[in-house]
Amino acid sequence: MIKSLAGTVLVAAAATSLVAAPANASTAASTSVAATASKAAITARPQLIRTNASFGRCRNTCRVEVRIRNVSRKNLFDVKLNVRLTVNGRRAGTCYDYVGGIRARKVRHASCTVRTSTLNRLYNRYLDGYTGFRYRANTSVAYRYYR
The missing domain is CATH 1.10.287 (Helix Hairpins)
Structure with a gap:
């Protein structure tokens, strides 16, 4: 199943x-x-994974790197990553990545890059001195497994 x-x-x-x-x-x-x-x-069962997000270069494009760790004894497959980036509390863009399968108790790394005109505009306003540039990423990982 x-x-x-x-x-x-x-x-x-x-x-x-x-x-x-x-x-x-x-x-x-x-x-x-x-x-x-x-x-x-x-x-709504307990989640079988733990994630840890970090940033690469984040200016007019942001690279978000996520470490996905399978904490269960089940092999996961069809793992997908969605990232929603906000800058100063405003939506700046989204990106996604197909991770594939993660064996039991193993780790996979995934990353994606956000490139949007909104992010570019927010960074230009930061360079002009009008606002700050506080960025945050919300990650969501979907997966399937055999029971």
Whole structure:
């Protein structure tokens, strides 16, 4: 049996299903919401990976390097990396990379480069002295494994 996990998506789905029912809903509706929430809680299993992001050169293009460590005893395959870059709290761009498979208890490195006009504009404003240049990357790793 093949399972697929993307931790942030499953956890967000569980949170929205709990909020969906109004306060004056009937007991049947609240029971179905509780059943959906418990079903979502079952699918939001512990993550099998740990990530550590670092930056290469980050000016008008940013290179984001991520170390992905498989902490489980299961072989992962179809591993994908998504990176969302923000500068001064504003979205500056995204990039993705296909990592492939990660054997049990092993490490793979992935990297991608963000090149957008928004990032270029934010860096030019920094060079002109109008703003700072505080960058941050949010990473999301999706993977599949055999159970």
